[in-house]
Amino acid sequence: MMTALFTLLSAVFSLPYRLLLAVAVSVRSRVQAPKMPANEDAKYYRDDPAWGDVEPLPQDDGGLHPLASIAYTDEYSEAMGYLRAVMADSEHSERVLELTEHIISMNPAHYTVWLYRAKTLREIKADLGREIEWLNPTALQHLKNYQIWHHRQTIIDALGSPDGEADFIATMLEQDSKNYHVWSYRQWLVQRFSLFDKEDELTWTESMIEDDVRNNSAWNHRWFLVVGGHSGHLESEHVVKRELEYAKYAIRKAPQNQSPWNYLKGAVRAAGLPSSSLKDFALEFADMRRPDDIYSSHALDLLADIYAEEEGNKEEAKKALELLATRFDPIRAHYWNYRKGLLEVPETAA
Amino acid sequence: MAPGLTREAEERRLNYAAHIRYWRRNLKTFLPHQYTGNDCNRMTLAAFIISALDILGDLPAALSQEEREGYIDWVYRCQLPGGGFRPAPATDLGPLRNPENQIWDPFHVAGTFFALLILVNLGDDLEKVKRREILQWLTKLQRSDGGFGETVGENDRVEGGNDSRFGFMAAAVRWMLRGNLEGPVDGVPDIDVDAFVRCVQVAETYDGGLSEAPYHEAHGGFTSCAISALYFLDRLPRKQTDGRPRGLRNMPMTLHWLASRQTLTLDEEDAADTYSDETDSAATCHDSHSFMKLHNFPSSRGKLSFQNQPPVHAELKWVGMNGRENKIGDTCYAYWVCAPLKLLEHLHIIDPKPIRRWLLDRTQHLVGGFGKLPGDHPDPQHSFLGLMVLSMFGEAGLQNVDTALCITEKAKKHLESLPWRRKLLGLDDKGEA
Ligand SMILES: [Zn+2]
Numbered sequence: 001m002m003t004a005l006f007t008l009l010s011a012v013f014s015l016p017y018r019l020l021l022a023v024a025v026s027v028r029s030r031v032q033a034p035k036m037p038a039n040e041d042a043k044y045y046r047d048d049p050a051w052g053d054v055e056p057l058p059q060d061d062g063g064l065h066p067l068a069s070i071a072y073t074d075e076y077s078e079a080m081g082y083l084r085a086v087m088a089d090s091e092h093s094e095r096v097l098e099l100t101e102h103i104i105s106m107n108p109a110h111y112t113v114w115l116y117r118a119k120t121l122r123e124i125k126a127d128l129g130r131e132i133e134w135l136n137p138t139a140l141q142h143l144k145n146y147q148i149w150h151h152r153q154t155i156i157d158a159l160g161s162p163d164g165e166a167d168f169i170a171t172m173l174e175q176d177s178k179n180y181h182v183w184s185y186r187q188w189l190v191q192r193f194s195l196f197d198k199e200d201e202l203t204w205t206e207s208m209i210e211d212d213v214r215n216n217s218a219w220n221h222r223w224f225l226v227v228g229g230h231s232g233h234l235e236s237e238h239v240v241k242r243e244l245e246y247a248k249y250a251i252r253k254a255p256q257n258q259s260p261w262n263y264l265k266g267a268v269r270a271a272g273l274p275s276s277s278l279k280d281f282a283l284e285f286a287d288m289r290r291p292d293d294i295y296s297s298h299a300l301d302l303l304a305d306i307y308a309e310e311e312g313n314k315e316e317a318k319k320a321l322e323l324l325a326t327r328f329d330p331i332r333a334h335y336w337n338y339r340k341g342l343l344e345v346p347e348t349a350a
Numbered sequence: 351m352a353p354g355l356t357r358e359a360e361e362r363r364l365n366y367a368a369h370i371r372y373w374r375r376n377l378k379t380f381l382p383h384q385y386t387g388n389d390c391n392r393m394t395l396a397a398f399i400i401s402a403l404d405i406l407g408d409l410p411a412a413l414s415q416e417e418r419e420g421y422i423d424w425v426y427r428c429q430l431p432g433g434g435f436r437p438a439p440a441t442d443l444g445p446l447r448n449p450e451n452q453i454w455d456p457f458h459v460a461g462t463f464f465a466l467l468i469l470v471n472l473g474d475d476l477e478k479v480k481r482r483e484i485l486q487w488l489t490k491l492q493r494s495d496g497g498f499g500e501t502v503g504e505n506d507r508v509e510g511g512n513d514s515r516f517g518f519m520a521a522a523v524r525w526m527l528r529g530n531l532e533g534p535v536d537g538v539p540d541i542d543v544d545a546f547v548r549c550v551q552v553a554e555t556y557d558g559g560l561s562e563a564p565y566h567e568a569h570g571g572f573t574s575c576a577i578s579a580l581y582f583l584d585r586l587p588r589k590q591t592d593g594r595p596r597g598l599r600n601m602p603m604t605l606h607w608l609a610s611r612q613t614l615t616l617d618e619e620d621a622a623d624t625y626s627d628e629t630d631s632a633a634t635c636h637d638s639h640s641f642m643k644l645h646n647f648p649s650s651r652g653k654l655s656f657q658n659q660p661p662v663h664a665e666l667k668w669v670g671m672n673g674r675e676n677k678i679g680d681t682c683y684a685y686w687v688c689a690p691l692k693l694l695e696h697l698h699i700i701d702p703k704p705i706r707r708w709l710l711d712r713t714q715h716l717v718g719g720f721g722k723l724p725g726d727h728p729d730p731q732h733s734f735l736g737l738m739v740l741s742m743f744g745e746a747g748l749q750n751v752d753t754a755l756c757i758t759e760k761a762k763k764h765l766e767s768l769p770w771r772r773k774l775l776g777l778d779d780k781g782e783a
Contacts, residue, residue, distance in 0.1 A: 041715050057446060062427040062439050065420025067396035070389055071380040080440060087454040088446035110390050111510065112454050114440055115503055146511065178677065184566055216675035220567040223556055224717070228565035258610060258675050266556030335609035335699040 015176055042075040043102060045082050050095060056081030059086060073346065076106050087116060092123035104138065108145040118154050128159050136168055143175055143345070149185045153192075162193045177208070183217045196229030214295050221260040222246075227270055240271040248281060253284045257298035265302065279306050288319055297329040314343050351609025356622045362710045364717065364745060366406065369737070373402045374412055376730060392438035393428065396421075397464035397756075400471045400736035404758045405737050405749050409471070422474050425465050430457060433483020437461030456501045456509075457487045463519040466526055467757055470765045481527050482676040485538045485715070488520050498547030513562040514553065517546055518575035519679065521582035522755060526765060529775045530584050536774070547585050550576045550597045557675070558603030570611060570673035570686035573604075577690035586693065609699050611687045616679045616712060617724055668712055669704035681713045681720045685735035688742055692753045702743040709736050 047050040058081050061069060072080075074165035079102050086096050098119040103110060121131060132155060138146045156165065169189075172182045195201050202225055208218035226243060227234060234240045247264035251257065268275060286299035294300065300320045318340055325336035376399045381388075388395060400421070401510035403409045413421075428435045428442075429488045434457035435715045436442060441455040462484060469476055491498050491556065493508050500510025510516065520541065528535050532543060552564045559568025566739045576597070585596050598604050670679020671687045684705055691697045712724040713736065719728025738756060742747040749758040765771065772778050 021365050026550075040578045041502060058445060059439055060427075060442055060444055062424040066416055066424050066439070067421055068376075068388075068392040069380050069397065071383045073383050076383075076386055076389075076524070082627070084441075084443055084446075088443045088448075088451050090451055100578070107386050109387050110440070111458075112456070115509060116454060150511065175351065178674070180562075180567065180569065180674075184562060187563075187566060214676040217567050220555070220565075222563040227556070262557035262675070270556070330666060331612050331614060332609050332700075333770060334701045335605075338696075338699045345547075 032291060036208075039075060042073070044075065044078055045099075046078065051082065054082055054085050054141065057084040059084075066246045073106075076103075079103050079106070083113065083116075088111075093118040094124065096120050097124075097126065101134065105141075108142040109147060111147060114147045114151050118151060121155075128155050131155050132164075136171075139168075139172065143172070143179060144181070146181050147272065148170065152185065153188055156189070157192060162189050162195070165189055166200075173208070177212060177215055178217045179219070183221060186221065190225070190229075196225055209250065213254050214257050214259060216259045219263050223263065227266075232270070234267065234271050240267070240273075243267045245272075251285075251296075255299065258298055259344055261296075261298040261302070272308075274309075275302065276306050276309065278302060282306065288316070288323065291323060291327070294323070294328060296332075297324055300324050308343055317343055351441035362707075362714065364565045364710060364740060364747070365714065365716075366747060368716065368718035369733075369769075370403070370406055370408045370412075370718070372715075372728060372733065373399055374406070377403065377412065381459045389440050390438050391460070393425075393435065393461050393464040393468070394437065394441075395730050397467045397471075398730045400468050401757050401761075402730075402734050402737055404471050405741055405751060405762060406643050407747070407749055413472075418472055422469060422472050425468050425472075425474075426478055428461065428465060429478075429480065430455065431458070432487075433480035434458065434487050435461040437464070453504050456503060457491070457515050458501050459488075459491060459498065459523070460500065463523050464489075466523060467755070470526070471757055471761050473764060475641065475768055475770075476765075479527075481770075482536070482538050484523060484665050486537075488500075488524055488541050489539050491516070491520060492541050492546070496542060496547070496549035498546075511562070514537065514550065514560065514579060516580075517549070518610065521546075521579040525582040526755075529769075529771070531775065543583050543585065544595050545706040546583065546779035547580065547595045547597055550580060551595075551599055554597075554599055554604075558600060558605075558607035560598075560604075567674060568607060570671075570683045573608070574686040575691045577693055579694045581754050605694070605696055605699060606689075608687055608696075610675070611671050611673070611683060611704070612669050612700060613672045613677075613679050614669065616668060616708065635719070647753055667706055668708040669701070670708050670712075671705065678723065681732040682722065682735045684709060684739040687713070687740055689753050692742060697742075706743055706745070708741060709740060 024081065045054075045056070056078065058078065071251075079099065082099055083103055086099065087160060097117065097120055100113050100120070101333040104117075107113075120126070121128065132152070134150065135152055135155070139145075139152070142148060156162065167172050169182055169186055176182075190196060190201060202222070205218055207223045207227065208215060209222070210220070226239065234243060243266055244264065247260045247267060250260040251264065264278065268278060282299040282302045284299070285296040286303055288292045288300075289302070300323055304317045304320035304324070306318060310316075321336045321340045321343075325333040325340075329336065364475070376395075381395070400409065403412050414761050418570060418714050425435070428437075428439065431447070432452070436455055437458050437460055443451060443455050443743060444753065450477075464474070466479070469479070487502065488498075490502050490506060491508060491534060493512060495512070497512045497514075498517055499508035499512060499515035501508075503509040524541065528538075531540075533540050550560065553561050553566070553572070555565075555568040559566055559570075560573040561568050562572050577586070585594065587596050587598055587601055608748070624733050671683040672679050673683040673686060688697060688700070688702075688705075709720060713720045713722070715721055715726075715728040717728065718735030719730075722732050726732075734756075737748065737755075738751055741751040742753055749760060752762045753757055755762055771780075
């Protein structure tokens with residue numbers, strides 16, 4: 001789902017890529033784009049008396065050989081002409097809010113239209129509660145757009161309250177429980193309103209993991225609350241015990257699930273415990289004396305690390321890596337063999 | 351025919367003719383109106399189009415001299431009066447632009463990065479690029495925590511997210527315009543490289559990946575961008591320390607995380623039953639695949655394995671790459687994961703063969719290009735990054751590419767040969783080749 005990264009950077013990450021390539025497209029005539037069929041609900045400004053005083057500024061597409069030209073609809077071209085005109089004139093008004101809303105509905109990744117709208121809201125002292133009411137369905141329509149979340153941050157920050165945000169986030173996560181923007185926004189919310197130690201937040205995170213024990217975003221959010229909220233440390237022995245038990249419980253539910261294993265290893269490191277403290281637990285899922293009863297490649301991986309650190313147990317470590325390479329995780333055979341190679345490097349050279 | 355050969359022959363090849371048709375169509379015809387959401391990313395799409403044709407070796411044939419000059423002219427028409435490039439004509443206020451309203455047509459790091467790539471690809475000498483001004487903008491685009499934003503807005507406020515995509519593009523632009531030099535050059539101040547490195551380090555995650563910001567989830571795209579940025583800044587980890595801060599803080603963990611992005615979950619319907627786990631579904635499953643299917647091997651297979659014979663199993667024919675833990679394979683992550691491995695000089699920890707087959711057999715499209723998932727229509731981003739990966743793997747018939755810049759080595763050499771750049775870097779004193 002989440003292509004995420006990148007628009008490549010900026011666009012790349014979160015675009016509507018599954019577009020029908022189809023229609024193509026008559027040859028770029030260098031003069032005019034092909035006419036798109038008129039949309040019955042299209043909104044035009046030229047006949048609207050409320051806009052009669054504005055002279056639109058048409059797009060200069062840049063000469064005879066423009067690159068990546070798009071067959072814009074008339075509706076979009078016209079609206080953009082009015083947007084450039086109001087920006088040029090620095091107009092901030094109620095009708096500008098409507099215009100920016102219209103453009104966002106067609107091109108939510110227009111980076112300055114959002115900034116312009118934010119400034120307009122400030123200038124005309126608009127009702128920010130209403131802005132959020134508009135943003136909710138807009139975000140649901142454009143699940144992968146990140147400008148929307150940036151804008152939402154600006155508005156909620158100005159409102160000064162997180163009320164209602166948890167419900168909205170829940171609605172968003174129903175659409176895509178791993179949406180990166182939504183989880184990032186939740187983290188911003190926790191930070192902005194100091195919710196790290198609010199019990200609800202941890203309980204909610206647990207319910208997300210309960211729904212899907214493989215939701216790595218939820219696991220990461222737990223780490224953010226428990227460790228990130230306490231300057232990178234697990235704050236007490238009680239918390240250490242609780243976190244280790246929690247991860248172990250989840251692993252017993254689904255041993256072949258990298259998320260809680262990574263969490264467990266991270267927690268042990270953050271607590272300053274040796275990885276050997278997890279040996280007995282790992283053996284529950286991967287006892288090399290009984291290779292037919294191995295239930296988790298992640299347990300073998302961890303055992304390989306533990307054996308490698310033990311005095312004189314390198315052969316056991318190699319055996320674990322060989323099992324991974326040849327039987328339990330062969331898609332990563334090159335990696336396991338590389339790890340095996342590292343064991344052969346003389347200690348002094350390491 | 352020997353069985354081995356038959357099998358080879360059955361494999362899908364890179365369909366050069368179709369890819370060339372796909373990219374020429376993108377170059378010379380209008381993109382359909384569904385691309386309106388990309389209106390402000392046209393420079394990015396344009397860079398993919400030009401660079402893809404160059405990787406396919408088709409650029410000279412695809413362009414007349416007049417077209418080449420026309421495209422160069424188009425890019426320069428996107429150059430801002432104060433330096434830098436807008437990412438599309440959409441924000442151009444033309445004759446109405448003035449000091450008060452120019453913040454709505456601001457310096458834009460992606461516009462600038464991709465414009466420079468296109469100019470280099472088309473053989474321009476960048477003499478008309480306002481290079482000093484761009485370098486000055488980069489320093490304004492850096493936030494106090496060391497990270498970079500996307501644009502500079504009202505009152506010099508840095509706008510846009512604060513993740514490694516922007517740092518990557520800023521570092522690449524800096525490298526193109528002033529190489530590896532640190533500190534002021536020619537009276538133009540430098541960005542704070544140390545602060546940026548620290549910003550990357552605090553975005554390292556507990557599982558070894560890199561994220562958007564401290565304590566956010568590890569993500570292939572952010573990992574790749576951060577590592578490419580460190581590469582451009584000459585701050586990747588080194589055996590010998592030189593007193594300068596270097597990322598990453600835990601290389602073995604990062605390599606583990608990158609290697610873990612290989613997956614057998616390639617289709618939405620690739621659900622699998624897993625050991626006492628009721629939550630596994632098409633949307634959630636992942637690494638259960640590699641494990642559960644192979645776990646059922648007969649024991650005799652296990653014995654064989656101990657002789658270092660990798661098992662030949664149909665499941666291993668195609669291996670995809672994902673961007674986060676427990677996510678489905680996606681064409682673009684083949685690049686976002688392989689690129690950092692290559693820059694860290696560890697591409698050998700993955701096997702390129704099944705990844706190549708996945709791209710060619712599963713996400714390559716009949717009309718050319720690559721889709722995100724099997725069966726998806728091609729789009730410029732996935733189509734371009736798919737080609738990048740195949741070239742990085744040494745696909746016959748493709749031009750060699752520079753992993754981090756995303757252009758051909760030939761185009762990069764052209765950049766490096768430009769007289770103003772050689773002079774700036776003091777290369778002419780050391781004798782010309
Ligand atoms: Zn993708």
